Amino acid sequence: MTDSGFNTLAMIGYGWETEEFYRNWFNSDHITKDDIKEFIGPTHHNGIIETKYADFFLNFFKTTLLYDKEYIQRIKKHYRMVKNLQKKKRLLLRR
Numbered sequence: 641m642t643d644s645g646f647n648t649l650a651m652i653g654y655g656w657e658t659e660e661f662y663r664n665w666f667n668s669d670h671i672t673k674d675d676i677k678e679f680i681g682p683t684h685h686n687g688i689i690e691t692k693y694a695d696f697f698l699n700f701f702k703t704t705l706l707y708d709k710e711y712i713q714r715i716k717k718h719y720r721m722v723k724n725l726q727k728k729k730r731l732l733l734r735r
Contacts, residue, residue, distance in 0.1 A: 650697040651688050654715060655679040682706060 655662065662676045682701045684694060705711050
């Protein structure tokens with residue numbers, strides 16, 4: 641979320657995969673269920689400076705946007721588009 645001056649007001653992570661997916665993604669025997677819970681659903685990004693608005697936006701996401709199925713599908717589609725573009729760039733760089 642940014643203000644009209646494009647200053648970051650909040651960064652919200654949204655993990656929609658299963659616990660098993662994140663356990664495999666971390667590829668570690670030392671990852672705990674509590675660690676994985678930080679990646680499932682809407683969350684603040686740990687280690688990122690948040691403003692006084694961060695909790696407001698996270699709550700808005702949880703109570704409003706999360707229930708908008710079309711919005712969630714757009715997030716997932718955008719994520720796939722970015723990942724596909726990254727993959728194409730990596731393939732081009734290997735040539």
